[in-house]
Amino acid sequence: MADAAICAPLVAEQLGLHVIASGIEDFPGAVTRFVLVTKPGQVPP
Numbered sequence: 001m002a003d004a005a006i007c008a009p010l011v012a013e014q015l016g017l018h019v020i021a022s023g024i025e026d027f028p029g030a031v032t033r034f035v036l037v038t039k040p041g042q043v044p045p
Helices: 009-015
Strands: none
């Protein structure tokens, strides 16, 4: 399983992360989705 993250270039540099794609904010038709991951039970407010 691979992990990935989207962050500012400065953050990647500070954390020693390998950048595999840049300029993705300019990709035509790009869609941002957010997913809330939590343990089973009541949904937080």
